[in-house]
Amino acid sequence: MDLQKIIHSALHEFIQTYIPDADLSTLDDVLLSYITGVLEDLGSQQSVEENFDVEVFAEMLEAYIPGFAEIDSVKVCEMMFSLASKLATARTSGVSYVHFLSVAKIISLKLTSEPPQTEMQCLKTQTEGATLPVSEWEAQEQHLLEMFPKCSLTEARSALSIAKGDMEEAVRLIIEGDVQLSPTPLNVNHGKSISSLFVTLLHLNRYMLVDREEDNKTHRPVAPKDAPKKLVRYHGNQVVTTKGERYQLVKKNEAEDMKKTYVNLKPARKYRFH
Incomplete structure (x- = not known):
């Protein structure tokens, strides 16, 4: 069976x-050529150093198939890795894949000249879901790669697919940042590898505890009770102030005999002699 039929099925x-x-x-x-390019990246030897952006892939297919973005990203990753392994098995077993191989060869060649006029006349009217001939499509991809050196082949395909083959619209999408360009790697892998990303998503899906009961609860705070009345404090049968004073001066009534024993010490007078 042809490899493109495997992808389609x-x-x-x-x-x-x-x-x-x-x-x-x-x-x-x-759409099949875009998915083929993604599967080529997954099946290459450098797939460990690259990242499979599930959100971009889901956004791309959402433009063709409404509702695809609502599918769980873990399921999409499992499907893509399973499909990549099937294609690798089909290649090793000698299955014919003429279209798949022709697309891969055309991508690997560097197109330095404009496509012939006969191919330019094959351009169909740009309508909703319109497609371009393979040769002109690959030529536009090569032009995008020459205009934006940081743009990868997958990102160029994504921009052209979203723009429905319109070159100016694809350039506008890349310039305005609607299609994210991956920075040039400096011998350091700043992102997670595909395998680690897949394992992380798989573990989160299996073992992550989601407290859904907490989301269904409605927080209804208890109304505060009436504030207690201010209590009047007494000390020695007298009202004690509540303004912060902790102590009260208590005067003792002394007897008259005790007062007579007190001695008033006055400083001595200073005399000056002439």
């Missing part, structure tokens, strides 16, 4: 599982 089965009412007539050559 796998996508058909996956989409029908989660979106039964999806219109699969939008799975054209443009």
